[in-house]
Every structure is written in structure tokens, then in C-alpha cells.
Amino acid sequence: MPLKKYVYLAAIAILAAPVTFQMSHAASTGTGNAETGKRLYNQCKACHSLTETDRPRLGPDLNNIFGRQAGAKSGFTYSKALQDADFKWTEEHLNEWLTKPNAFLPGNKMPYAGMRSEQNRKDLIAYLRMATVSKDEEE
Numbered sequence: 496m497p498l499k500k501y502v503y504l505a506a507i508a509i510l511a512a513p514v515t516f517q518m519s520h521a522a523s524t525g526t527g528n529a530e531t532g533k534r535l536y537n538q539c540k541a542c543h544s545l546t547e548t549d550r551p552r553l554g555p556d557l558n559n560i561f562g563r564q565a566g567a568k569s570g571f572t573y574s575k576a577l578q579d580a581d582f583k584w585t586e587e588h589l590n591e592w593l594t595k596p597n598a599f600l601p602g603n604k605m606p607y608a609g610m611r612s613e614q615n616r617k618d619l620i621a622y623l624r625m626a627t628v629s630k631d632e633e634e
Contacts, residue, residue, distance in 0.1 A: 526586075527614070532622025535615055545626050554605065557627050560584050576602030586624070590616050 542553040555571040566577030595609035
């Protein structure tokens, strides 16, 4: 390859580096990396969709999850434990739920043992924050 092409490629790499860093940094701002969280969401998508659906899957859709009253999504039959839950979904509540749902809210019917890695939970929550509409953003 002629020297001129090396110089050209080096210039492109130098100019693109800040953009690549900004995109990577934007996806990992806050406490989690949304790009990694998107891959982790593959564990969830058999039961949950990110958008509102006419017919829920095994679990309720996650649209408007942040700021939504727990156990109150219409069109889905929740366990008594979730129907009686007195909280709205926040990043903190979702983190506790994802850690071990049955320990966080005994009696719920979600067939999921939990996500051990704190970083994985942060990444998944960052992705959900990015990929779903939030009740607190609508109001």
C-alpha cells in the first residue's frame, strides 16, 4: 500500500476516534452500558416485549415500566403479591427485582431466579431506560 494511503487511513482513524468515543461513552453513561444491556435483554424477550402489545407474552410488556405502578398494567393477570405491591418501578426497585424476584417480592409468579452480576443489572436497566418509553418522561 502506498504511503499516501496509510496517511489517509491514519487521518480517518484520528478524526473518527472522538466520535467513536462519544458514541461508546453515551451508551455507558450513568451506571450501565445500554449496548451490553441490549444483549442481556435477550434473556427477557421470550416473556417480555419492549412495546405495548395487544396480547401480553408470558410476562407484561415493559413499555412505560419506569414510573409505572407495580402490578397495574392492564391486560395482564398479576400475582396477588404484585397486585398488592405499593410502589412504582424505579431503577432501584428494578435492580432489587432483577437480583432475585422472589426475595424482593415473595409470592410473585415470575419464573426467574435472578441476575447475580450487579454490572449486568445496571447494563440491562440502562438499556430498558433507553429502549422503553418512561411514564415520568410523558408527564
